[in-house]
Amino acid sequence: MDCHSQDESVVPVRSDEIRVLLMGNPNVGKSVIFSKLTNKEVLSANYTGTTVGFTSGKTEHRGQSISIIDVPGTYSLETTSPAEEVAIEMLGEGAHVVLCVLDGTNLERNLNLALQLQQCSIPIVFAVNFMDVAERQGITIDTEALSRELGAPVLPMIAIRNIGLKEVLDQILKVASRELKSCQPGVIPQEERWKEIGRIAEKVQRVDHRHPTFQERLGDWMLLPMPGLPIAFLVLLIALGLVVGGGKALRAVFFLPVTHDIIVPAIKAFVSLFVTEGLVFNLLVGEYGVLVKMVEWPFALILPYIFLFYIVLAFLEDSGYMPRLGVLLDRTLRSMGLQGGNIVPLFMGYGCAAPAILGTRAATTYKERIIVATLVSLAIPCASQTGAFVALLGERSITVLLMMFAISLFTLIVAGNIMGRLIPGKIDPMLLEIPNLLLPDGKAVTRKIWLRTKNFMVDAQVPLFFGIALAALMVETGALESFGEFIKPLVSGWLGLPQEASLALVLGIIRRELGVLPLLEMDLTTLQLLVGSVVALFYVPCLAVFAVLFKEFGIKVAIFIAGLTIFSAFFFAGIVNQIGTQIVNLF
Structure with a gap:
């Protein structure tokens, strides 16, 4: 994806490549976002010493080369599965930016990973995907309030319709560190973490009652x-x-x-x-x-x-x-x-x-x-x-x-x-x-x-x-x-x-x-x-x-x-x- 509009507030961070780790829970649309952002030099492989697969690719935005690594989907950073181990290893290898994708229809569950990433010194950009689906389900998310709570940029996104992709790349260039930074996330006690998740969700999310759509009913029928x-x-x-x-x-x-x-x-x-x-x-x-x-x-x-x-x-x-x-x-x-x-x-x-x-x-x-x-x-x-x-x-x-x-x-x-x-x-x-x-x-x-x-x-x-x-x-x-x-x-x-x-x-x-x-x-x-x-x-x-x-x-x-x-x-x-x-x- 190449974008070349002349926004003077965004300038290339450096002439060499920016390394971005694309992270998030499984099924948050990371593969769609990766596909939209990269269109050349795509590589699929297994992480060294494991059978856990990842994909990497390159894109260019405002003259800046960006390497995007699609990290295996993980619910947390607690090393309870091979995917989580690989995610922690990749964070330890360092990056200029972490792009963390959140599912707007399951915000509380996604905030579990977001709060753990928040402890890292690597700059983070959060993207809340499926905003259209969330709206159909009666869910409203105040992304500005969520940004204040997480202390990092939070952008609404509908990846399947290309909405929010350019803004995400702009934010990546804005916040990218000038050198690779690694991360070994600390452990927040689960009880304390889930209390914080509940507090944030209550503050930034509103759920209104409404009748399910045909698509939602069809999804439920398929389970019976x-x-x-x-x-x-x-x-x-x-x-x-x-x-x-x-x-x-x-x-x-x-x-x-x-x-x-x-x-x-x-x-x-x-x-x-x-x-x-x-x-x-x-x-x-x-x-x-x-x-x-x-x-x-x-x-x-x-x-x-x-x-x-x-x-x-x-x-x-x-x-x-x-x-x-x-x-x-x-x-x-x-x-x-x-x-x-x-x-x-x-x-x-x-x-x-x-x-x-x-x-x-x-x-x-x-x-x-x-x-x-x-x-x-x-x-x-x-x-x-x-x-x-x-x-x-x-x-x-x-x-x-x-x-x-x-x-x-x-x-x-x-x-x-x-x-x-x-x-x-x-x-x-x-x-x-x-x-x-x-x-x-x-x-x-x-x-x-x-x-x-x-x-x-x-x-x-x-x-x-x-x-x-x-x-x-x-x-x-x-x-x-x-x-x-x-x-x-x-x-x-x-x-x-x-x-x-x-x-x-x-x-x-x-x-x-x-x-x-x-x-x-x-x-x-x-x-x-x-x-x-x-x-x-x-x-x-x-x-x-x-x-x-x-x-x-x-x-x-x-x-x-x-x-x-x-x-x-x-x-x-x-x-x-x-x-x-x-x-x-x-x-």
Whole structure:
């Protein structure tokens, strides 16, 4: 965001960069504010030595370069969670300004963090967000009075409509210190702190009675079994329709024509200038040619579904619907040894299993962590694997595709119930904040979709390259035929798949979608497609997921989960094949 109006009262603090820590409770709109303020050099990363993520970016205002670090959302600075520890570490590293975002609809809760930051020597600017939502709820906040109480600038803001952003940047330039200042906040006794919060809130806030809006009533309805469950079912149908139907349309209209009619012929023509036949030619552009499949598989087959899945995920996250789904499914999850808050890492598993497993650190018990990690590894297909399933089954049989999702859901519930009873440990009560139901900000959602899609395409390239190169070598050297002969009783006998399907078993270890994509190259019956998909669904976690399991739980747990998935893949797929074969023979 670049602003260049000529307000003589504001001058650049210095010629070098201003470091700003963007802080606040979860769900106060920090991600929207960050997206609005920064539009270049955005970096997402984990804080050193942790799995807690943060984002940094740069902007320029009145000729001054400003670096903004989006600190993980935290309710306090009392080191009771990894996010709070990271927030304190970042304060200790120093900043020129802290921009603390307060939620105008939950002022008292937000003042808990504000009073702790008030003790720091780092200059602070407070921004009260959601002022429009607060007004609709009958809440009036006197920001000038709040500024006097906190001893720092307090600005009203409606970030989603760009209101207050320029004024915040102006204040940052006004109050920024001339050198980095660090902060080790002291501890105010909780009883004393909450008394002060109550006094300030009573002085600066007025709440008038008024009837709830339709949007507020809808948010409340989503928490109730009726009509919450029908709404959840409708949301699921819309999401599935968008990802599956929209992905097929994108592939047919754009991705496949561009890949098959333009990119692949150009690659083959270019390679033919230097190599015309033989092993090298086949490795590059043959049946499993690295240069062809490196474009075809991730770009033409997976990307359309990944892109649309991230649109759905971003909307569910930024609208405030995800916590409501957690409340709605709390009873179901408790039968699985989990509480409703675990809906977040479980849903993240449909994006990628690795961050979903890392996300279990927010769980309150070790039992919950083990159950979520096992379920994500066993029964939840990641976004790229889902895209491969849709590409494999969508053209042949929508019924089989829906059966795959049904098998995944059924396994999730049954396996969760079994582990919930067998694994010792308790289930803590669900403590989950329910944010306001909001229409997501287009710019923030677009930025999030872009970053996630870009990261997927970048992260997938190296494993895909090695996987495809291995496939090409096995095919061209005859190793695949030898390996297929060795495991023929398992693949051709028990599973009823062609011998060359053994390639998918090898590649699936590298990346989960590679356990599906080789099946696209084979002429399989509908039953074989279902069997192959069941194998891929349950099959061993990819190397990246296994590494995360090892890091988080140790080698014994990682090997146990990998062994469980391998056994489940072959056992249940074989059962499907045997039953399916009997039915086919019968009719």
